[in-house]
Amino acid sequence: MDRRLTIVLSATIVLLAGCAAPATPSDGTGSPTPDGEYPEGAGPNHVDFAALDADNRSVADSPRDHWESYAIVYTAPPERRLVEGNYYIDSSTGAIIGERWNDARVYINGSTYAFVQPADSVPEREREQLDADDSFVYDAATDAYYRYDRNYGSVAPTNIGRHPGLLDAYTWEAVDTTTHHGVPVVTYRATGSRPDTRAPPVVDGTLQLGVDDGVVYAFDVTVDADGDDYRYTYEVKPAPFPEHEWVDQARELSAENATATE
Secondary structure, three states, rough: OOOOOOOOEOOOOOOOOOOOOOOOOOOOOOOOOOOOOOOOEOOOEEHHHHHHHHOOOOOOOOHHOOEEEEEEEEEEHHHHHOOOEEEEEOOOOEEEEEEHHOOOEEEEOHHHHHHHEEHHEEEHHHHHHHHHHOOOOEEEOOOOOOEOOOOOOOOOOOOOOHHHHHHEEEEEEEEEEEEOOEEEEEEEEEEEEOOOOOOOOOEEEEEEEOOOOOOEEEHHHHHHHHEEEEEEEEEEEEEOOOHHHHHHHHHHHHHHHHHHOH
């Protein structure tokens, strides 16, 4: 999984509703942050997202120290929405469930990959493609397409890797230390755009950076794109791991299909 955004481009995260507003300083001016309460790569007047990525830890593993399961929720303007939506991670197993377009869901656990998509949510042209692809199985009883692969390879929630590109375009100032669902974080406020970027001007922005792990746990950024304000929000927060009986069904259907084609 691409690291820190930590941009799981979050959003997480589609869709996407349910991001909580990030914390802001109570007096609007911020309070001093004691020396030593910044993760490596960050300080009172800067955040180096490349440096945060140096130890290769990511939002897929670091938050597992805090919660039994959690969600990565990312929202973008409707016309700029990504293919992926929310992600859910089981801390004990590392299993990931992701939301995709057309009500599809994916399950990733190590090299195992499962997929389900209701047929009535698929455009006709895409349904024809699924019908022609031997890796997918249509089940009439549930009117859905399934896929199951025990050796799918390395899969990472792709929206997470896009977040640094958004955040790294702006300059940041630490304004407060607080907690995010029990996790110690430094709250930063956007102060402007970096001169070496062509990013749209920032209207308002905050982010919450984990003190101990350098993970971005939340941000709320509004930019001015050609006179229109676009808001992007992202939050990593505790949440139940979704029911996923469909994974067993995908495995069984895949096995039946393989037997039938032998």
